[in-house]
Amino acid sequence: MRDLLTLEGVHTHIAQYHILQGVDLTVPEGGVAVMLGRNGAGKTTTLRTIMGLWGASAGTIRFDGTDITRLDTPAIARLGIAYVPENMGIFTDLTVRENMILAATGGAMESARLDWIFALFPPLKTFWDKQAGNLSGGQKQMLSVARAVIEPRRLILIDEPTKGLAPAIIKSMTAALAELAKTDTTILLVEQNFAMARSLGQTVSVMDDGRIVHSGDMAALAADAGLQEKLMGLSLEAHQ
Numbered sequence: 001m002r003d004l005l006t007l008e009g010v011h012t013h014i015a016q017y018h019i020l021q022g023v024d025l026t027v028p029e030g031g032v033a034v035m036l037g038r039n040g041a042g043k044t045t046t047l048r049t050i051m052g053l054w055g056a057s058a059g060t061i062r063f064d065g066t067d068i069t070r071l072d073t074p075a076i077a078r079l080g081i082a083y084v085p086e087n088m089g090i091f092t093d094l095t096v097r098e099n100m101i102l103a104a105t106g107g108a109m110e111s112a113r114l115d116w117i118f119a120l121f122p123p124l125k126t127f128w129d130k131q132a133g134n135l136s137g138g139q140k141q142m143l144s145v146a147r148a149v150i151e152p153r154r155l156i157l158i159d160e161p162t163k164g165l166a167p168a169i170i171k172s173m174t175a176a177l178a179e180l181a182k183t184d185t186t187i188l189l190v191e192q193n194f195a196m197a198r199s200l201g202q203t204v205s206v207m208d209d210g211r212i213v214h215s216g217d218m219a220a221l222a223a224d225a226g227l228q229e230k231l232m233g234l235s236l237e238a239h240q
């Protein structure tokens with residue numbers, strides 16, 4: 001399979017702190033690549049660095065063969081990369097509809113695309129004119145992902161979409177992401193819930209202390225209790 005995104009020796013400094021210390025990461029085109037790692041390992045910093053929200057101080061980030069390391073965030077977004085941050089980045093004072101309109105860079109929402117989004121996330125249709133701040137945690141998360149895919153994207157970076165959600169909502173979010181992954185959109189998913197990660201991911205990378213310490217096929221990790229044990233303290237502590 002072709003590589004869609006590659007990071008080679010990426011370092012990121014935030015103020016005086018050296019957070020990413022030589023990240024090597026490959027995301028194949030199609031499906032879901034999962035990134036695991038304990039709190040503070042550098043997963044969010046990696047997504048923000050890919051998106052140009054933090055500047056890499058060394059190393060190279062390539063998207064579909066293009067060097068994007070020094071591009072600014074709008075230019076990176078225009079190449080077809082979207083980011084769903086952990087805090088979801090929605091406008092709580094606006095309605096679901098207004099949140100979606102603002103996410104459509106072309107200014108208009110295509111109705112077939114919207115129907116597809118409503119099929120993925122039915123509550124968004126139900127609460128279309130409701131203020132986003134009044135949605136449940138799971139519905140806010142759905143809105144956040146929906147905003148990222150209001151237009152076709154080649155890659156979406158999603159940071160812990162199940163954090164704090166009830167098991168039933170996690171199940172519907174997992175199903176929606178599985179549907180999304182069947183399209184032309186590749187997903188790079190940061191996830192602490194190993195059950196969800198295992199059911200969605202084709203590949204897995206484990207991050208610790210600002211570096212990738214394991215990468216391979218998810219099936220190999222899922223079948224290797226010894227390796228899971230070894231990585232347990234790094235990433236799988238919250239698995240269920």
Ligand SMILES: Nc1ncnc2c1ncn2[C@@H]1O[C@H](COP(=O)(O)OP(=O)(O)OP(=O)(O)O)[C@@H](O)[C@H]1O
Nearest residue numbers: 014015017019037038039040041042043044045046
């Ligand atoms: N704005 C910032 N200023 C200083 N340090 C920061 C900043 N943002 C992150 N860090 C530090 O960088 C390290 C990596 O944080 P990051 O958020 O990337 O980790 P993470 O793996 O995503 O963890 P979590 O699951 O808790 O979000 C942590 O030690 C964190 O304290």
